[in-house]
Amino acid sequence: MTGSKKKGELGETCKKVILDAVLLDALGYRKELDAKQIQKGLMLEDDAIKAVSLLKAVVLTKNKARRENEWFTGECDLLTKDSIRDTKCSWSIDSFPWTQSDADKKVKAAGYDWQGLVYMDLWQLEQHYVDFVLLPTPSGILGYNDDPYDHIELVNQIPLQKRIRSVFVPFDSNLLDSAKEKIESDLVQDYYQELYEQIATGEVA
Numbered sequence: 001m002t003g004s005k006k007k008g009e010l011g012e013t014c015k016k017v018i019l020d021a022v023l024l025d026a027l028g029y030r031k032e033l034d035a036k037q038i039q040k041g042l043m044l045e046d047d048a049i050k051a052v053s054l055l056k057a058v059v060l061t062k063n064k065a066r067r068e069n070e071w072f073t074g075e076c077d078l079l080t081k082d083s084i085r086d087t088k089c090s091w092s093i094d095s096f097p098w099t100q101s102d103a104d105k106k107v108k109a110a111g112y113d114w115q116g117l118v119y120m121d122l123w124q125l126e127q128h129y130v131d132f133v134l135l136p137t138p139s140g141i142l143g144y145n146d147d148p149y150d151h152i153e154l155v156n157q158i159p160l161q162k163r164i165r166s167v168f169v170p171f172d173s174n175l176l177d178s179a180k181e182k183i184e185s186d187l188v189q190d191y192y193q194e195l196y197e198q199i200a201t202g203e204v205a
Contacts, residue, residue, distance in 0.1 A: 010187055013111050014179075018192050026200040039141050041089040048087040048133040049078065055164050056131075060085060067122040071180045076119040083127035084119050086112065089135060093150060096134040096163070103132055103165045116169035117176055126171035134163040 010018075023029045041048075053060050058080050066075040078085040090096035097103035107113050107130050116128030137151040155163070182188060 010182060010191055013114060014182070014188070015191065017111070018188065019195060022192060022195040022199055026196055036141050036143065037091045040091060040137055043138055043141070044089050044133075044135050045087070047135055048089050048131075051133055051135070051160060051164060052085065052087055052131045052166075055161055056166070058083075058085075069122060071183050072118045072122060074115070074118050074122055076123065079123070082125060083129060084116065084123060084125055085129045085131055086116070087131045087133055088112075089133050091137070092146075093134065093155065097132050097165050100165065100167075103130075103167045106132070107167045107169070112167075113169050114179075117172060117179075120169075120171050121176050128169040128171075130167045130169065132165045132167075134158070 049060050049062075052058070060078045060080060063076050063079050066073065068074075076084045077087065097106050112130045116130065120126060120128050134155060136153075136155045137146070139148060139152065142148060142151055
């Protein structure tokens with residue numbers, strides 16, 4: 001779902017999200033994620049939050065509430081008095097976005113910008129940040145091919161301020177209105193149904 005698409009069309013990001021939903025509903029398939037990366041994110045969540053709070057001088061509160069409106073539903077991670085933040089714990093030095101350009105690309109590729117827009121709409125806030133944080137990997141989850149020096153000692157040698165890269169996602173009412181129009185026009189449901197019939201039954205239009 002992108003702003004560059006004409007009215008009445010679904011963007012590639014939106015189509016990918018719908019495809020993932022169809023694969024789950026029709027085949028019971030859920031995209032596999034790297035278990036080690038997920039485990040690191042869960043284990044170091046509090047440390048990542050403390051690092052962002054320290055470097056950005058903000059008070060972060062964990063959100064435990066899920067909200068929904070006529071169009072969206074979601075549960076954001078962190079709140080400040082005037083913004084929403086989402087921390088992403090990078091697995092390794094080479095997966096961390098060292099430049100702002102790389103961080104911006106990661107946000108768009110993963111759809112974190114659209115996720116942020118939805119959260120802003122649900123919480124009625126106009127600022128969203130995605131914070132990439134690089135922290136030493138707990139030794140217990142390192143695999144056979146993971147070099148402990150690269151994951152722990154070398155990371156610790158890098159100043160913390162260089163190991164946090166933030167991306168600001170601005171509020172965009174035009175993009176949100178476009179997304180809501182697509183939902184209301186049944187474009188999303190029609191595309192879902194089309195994919196479901198092809199994948200579940202093998203029928204091709």
